[in-house]
Amino acid sequence: MSFRALPEHALDLLDDEALIAYIRAATEAGAEADALRGLAVLVYGYARQVERRMALRLPAHVVEDVAHEALVRAVGSAFHGRSTGEFRSWLHTIADRTVVDWYRRRERSPAQVALGEDDSTGIEAVDSATGLVELQMLIADLMLELNDRHRQVVDLHVFGDLTAREVCDRIDGVSPDNVAQIASRFRHNLRSRLNPAVGEGST
Amino acid sequence: MSVNERLLTEYIAEHRSGGDADPRLYLNRVPDADRVELAALIDGYLARAPRAAFDPNDYKSSPASTTAQGLERSFRGSSGLWPALLPRLRAQAGLDPSQLAGRLAAQLGAAHNESKVGAYYEQMERGTLPPAGVSSHALETLAAIVDRSPAALAEAGMIGSSIQPEVAADDEWDETDVLFRGG
Numbered sequence: 001m002s003f004r005a006l007p008e009h010a011l012d013l014l015d016d017e018a019l020i021a022y023i024r025a026a027t028e029a030g031a032e033a034d035a036l037r038g039l040a041v042l043v044y045g046y047a048r049q050v051e052r053r054m055a056l057r058l059p060a061h062v063v064e065d066v067a068h069e070a071l072v073r074a075v076g077s078a079f080h081g082r083s084t085g086e087f088r089s090w091l092h093t094i095a096d097r098t099v100v101d102w103y104r105r106r107e108r109s110p111a112q113v114a115l116g117e118d119d120s121t122g123i124e125a126v127d128s129a130t131g132l133v134e135l136q137m138l139i140a141d142l143m144l145e146l147n148d149r150h151r152q153v154v155d156l157h158v159f160g161d162l163t164a165r166e167v168c169d170r171i172d173g174v175s176p177d178n179v180a181q182i183a184s185r186f187r188h189n190l191r192s193r194l195n196p197a198v199g200e201g202s203t
Numbered sequence: 204m205s206v207n208e209r210l211l212t213e214y215i216a217e218h219r220s221g222g223d224a225d226p227r228l229y230l231n232r233v234p235d236a237d238r239v240e241l242a243a244l245i246d247g248y249l250a251r252a253p254r255a256a257f258d259p260n261d262y263k264s265s266p267a268s269t270t271a272q273g274l275e276r277s278f279r280g281s282s283g284l285w286p287a288l289l290p291r292l293r294a295q296a297g298l299d300p301s302q303l304a305g306r307l308a309a310q311l312g313a314a315h316n317e318s319k320v321g322a323y324y325e326q327m328e329r330g331t332l333p334p335a336g337v338s339s340h341a342l343e344t345l346a347a348i349v350d351r352s353p354a355a356l357a358e359a360g361m362i363g364s365s366i367q368p369e370v371a372a373d374d375e376w377d378e379t380d381v382l383f384r385g386g
Binding site for chain 2: 008011012016023027032035036039040041042043044045046047048049051052053055056060064065067068069071072073075076077079080082088092101105135136138139155158159160161187190191194
């Protein structure tokens, strides 16, 4: 199999799956510098996202180490064909598991570990790590209850921060009013499901 | 627009403009009752955000460079993900390679042969020692030192490796070889 090296700017344009295939091909061809360049683009592209997500769940002083471990596990298994689905989803799944592992290692109930309890920011606990993983499952469940078009609207408008007009330009057959209604219903449902966690009166 | 919607919008704008986008600073701006929802929204956004564009200058001084280099060594070697994971775990345990070798040798009962244990451990970090070449006892001892489960450490070593039987003892082996490599 022939391997053709690509410059950084071209690697940056590859999607994750193509980039991983490139890294694999470079490694098999013994092109160490090219494999490292591909890994640099992939790891750099997600490292801070993973760290930010972990900052919601972990004390600040362990975020970098736990993020490193998650990235190694996710990229390593994807490289060796042991991941499932698209890489980005796989990475975030592994990141969530790595956080839970961290709490298990501490042999503490996650609920007893205040977020940032040993951080200089002094932020109060949001929830346990497990709780936040469950929150993402809750969001995933809410998304599954939507039809494809409504799911796209929520992705683009709520999580993608596109305006209602911009969403309409991308999805046929919806009006700005529809977009606002779908997003409002999604947020309402999210708050309703969260109510037991956030307490009475927070509607 | 609710406070959380506004803060999520601000957060996304900061993230997309390449700012720090530290989620904790945003959570600090809302009452406790709204914090879980805002955390879920920010987390949901980050989990869906596309890969960031590569910045070679920022990369050089970022933790990502260490991660990428460790992965490259791993993929090139025969020790699974150990080259990417072990140096970091050792550092988290507050040990340099010689300190780890000393502790590992002592706990294996091979304190008199620390240099050989150190050499084997170094091969694990370099990716030149296949996981089949490390005994269960050595792996369990190492796992305890770096605060990981033996199963997790074994699994990391096996990623990318074919399943091989443990290495058979050689006539030339001394008791440290047997302790570390099995047989």
